[in-house]
Structure formats: structure tokens, C-alpha cells
Amino acid sequence: MPEMVKNVVVESGGANLGEWMRETRNVADDFRRAFGQAPPDTIVAFALFTDNDQTKQPVTAYYGPARMTCRDQ
Numbered sequence: 061m062p063e064m065v066k067n068v069v070v071e072s073g074g075a076n077l078g079e080w081m082r083e084t085r086n087v088a089d090d091f092r093r094a095f096g097q098a099p100p101d102t103i104v105a106f107a108l109f110t111d112n113d114q115t116k117q118p119v120t121a122y123y124g125p126a127r128m129t130c131r132d133q
Contacts, residue, residue, distance in 0.1 A: 066094035067111070080124065087128070103128075 068090050070083055087106065091099035106128060110121035 068094060 068085075070085070071081060087103065088099050091097075108123055108126055110119055112119040
């Protein structure tokens with residue numbers, strides 16, 4: 061199912077090392093950029109993760125509470 065899953069890189073590198081970050085995303089826009097079409101009416105899941113598969117470097121990440129809200133466009 062690789063055609064159904066895309067990663068959106070939001071932060072990369074060590075510029076904000078040791079800092080708590082707050083991110084705001086427009087998931088519909090991210091979906092359009094990743095898949096080239098409008099998203100379906102229902103989002104089944106979203107994931108927050110830290111990936112070091114390419115660099116193979118040790119990594120530690122902490123996540124605080126996550127919230128997804130919908131806004132009328």
C-alpha cells in the first residue's frame with residue numbers, strides 16, 4: 061500500500077535541538093501536494109513520528125499532546 065501512505069517532512073536537522081516545537085498544518089493542502097488530488101471526506105488516521113532510517117543516527121524524540129481540529133475553509 062505505498063501509494064496510500066506518504067510522509068510529510070515538517071522539521072529536519074538540529075537547528076531546534078532541545079526546544080519544544082509547535083506545528084500547525086493544513087492537512088488538506090498536505091494531502092493535495094502528496095497525492096495530487098483533494099482528500100476524501102474522512103481522514104482515517106494520522107501519525108506523528110521520528111524517522112532515522114536514512115541516516116541510521118541515534119535519535120530521541122519527545123511528543124507532547126497532539127490535537128487535530130477541523131476548520132471550515
